Amino acid sequence: MGMTVAEKILARASGLPSVKAGDVVEPRVDLAMSHENAALVINQFFEVYQGTNLQPRIWNPLKVSVIFDHRVPAESPKTASNQKKVREFVAAQGVGKFHDIRGDVGGICHQILPENGYVRPGFVVVGTDSHTTSHGALGAFAFGIGATEMASVWALGTVLNVEVPATIKVNVKGKFKKFVGPKDLILHLIGRLTAQGANFKVIEFHGPTIRLMSTSGRLVICNMSVEAGATAGIVPADKETARYLRKEAGVKGAIAPVAPDKDAVYERIIQIDVSNLEPQVACPHTVDNVKSVASVKGTKVHQIVIGSCTNGRLDDLAIAAGILKGRKISQETRMLVFPASGRIYAQALAKGYIGTFMKAGAVVMNPGCGPCLGIHEGALGDGETALSTTNRNFKGRMGNPNSQVFLCSPAVAAASAVKGVITNPRKGAK
């Protein structure tokens, strides 16, 4: 019986000739990532060794990555102290892929891992962050876990008792219309699947539209696969994956793509034609409450946010800057931009995008998770509405339960910033 990409990766990582959905395996981990919540992982890691006479040592510190992004620079003494504790641990254990708060090599974990070539096709990647699904964009099996599970991984180098998930195959064809792209595709799919439609399952993306999509776009669709509940989203690696890894991530060694077998067994196959897809918006307070932009246009927005692990990459900023060039953001709203990494920030600066945003009246912030999860900047006032290129709009997400968040693409966000109300960027576009 043929295997899906997830099954092939899990079989190899578990030392088995084959596995199928429902099997229980113990895959070895190729990359284990944490952000500030490493502070909790460390606590749990030492707990594991409590009462034993063993020294707490990470199984392979070169396969561990720690990236500060959720609260950078620290918003409170508590966070700063946690970051200090993590920094000391990382140095003591010799953690190999540590990214501190820096303007050059810092940024959001889900951009730092790909842009440094830390993720390769066929890898098993775990991260103490639900959006770890992002890394399926490079043909890896990447999934989010809790801090205690990570402590166990640090001790053993494997993930215990993993049930091989069934896979949903999504075939995408058609050419996107202008100002429509990967974000609209994934919002549309989440709307169709619902927020739990892929719970405990993998989404494997195929079809000509995906083959032509850049790695940046693939990161968007895999990133948000978790919003349909998926354990992982995967785009099987191809020429584009190799191009990205060689040209953009500087990878030198072998790249071994994993393709599904022709007779792989899928739980379900979904066909999508994007030819007529319009810009999509996820309305409050669930990500699967997806509507076409036309049905919510005119909604007043008090804050526009462009950035995050979902849409803070160079092509996202290029689209937004293209719309905002020579224009001003409405006096009725405010706009925050936060690039996904220091590298992207520098590239956007060189291309003139940062200048465009500033001239238009946007506030450009440092790379990090920023306002997305309502921790330390860009909070909303009571009764206010945000329109954001981030990935979640749950009640209270941006720090205030008495506010609401709409999710959209960079094109919708930029066009709406000019008007101060939700606007279809395609109006007037060819």
Add this chain to the structure above:
Amino acid sequence: MATVALKLGDDISTDVIYPGRYMATVLPAETPQYAFADMTDFNSKLTSKQIPPGSVILGGQNFGCGSSREQAVSTLKGHELVIAAKGFARIFLQNGINLGLRTVVCPTIDASEGDDLEFNEEEVVNKTTGKRFVVEPLPKARQAIIDAGGLIAYTRKLIVAKST
């Protein structure tokens, strides 16, 4: 007696259970104060100990969706709550099993706040209405972790075995 202390709908996210702005608080001993922090009435009932240990939170589909933050589990575990839901999001359920939070998957469960529930291995009995509901077993892959009393104890056993 296990009384339903709070009934919630579908898709209750970890942002509702443990808002992101408290994520700098990580230690399990310190997280219980922020359980359902934005539902101020319920939070104050919890923190003033008006809700006895063993009380039930009733969820709909996809309970605990969103972030992988483990605080969303430790905050509930700290109050010794039982979470009975029609379904759970994957990471929340795994974190629950890892930390020993009592989670009950019961796809057809029907109860109101104030109802008394009895939990058996195969069913939940609503003692107030007399109705019975079938319990779905937790993922079989995780049974060994449950049996060991959580993932820390389970992993400890494995590293000790490995070293000898």
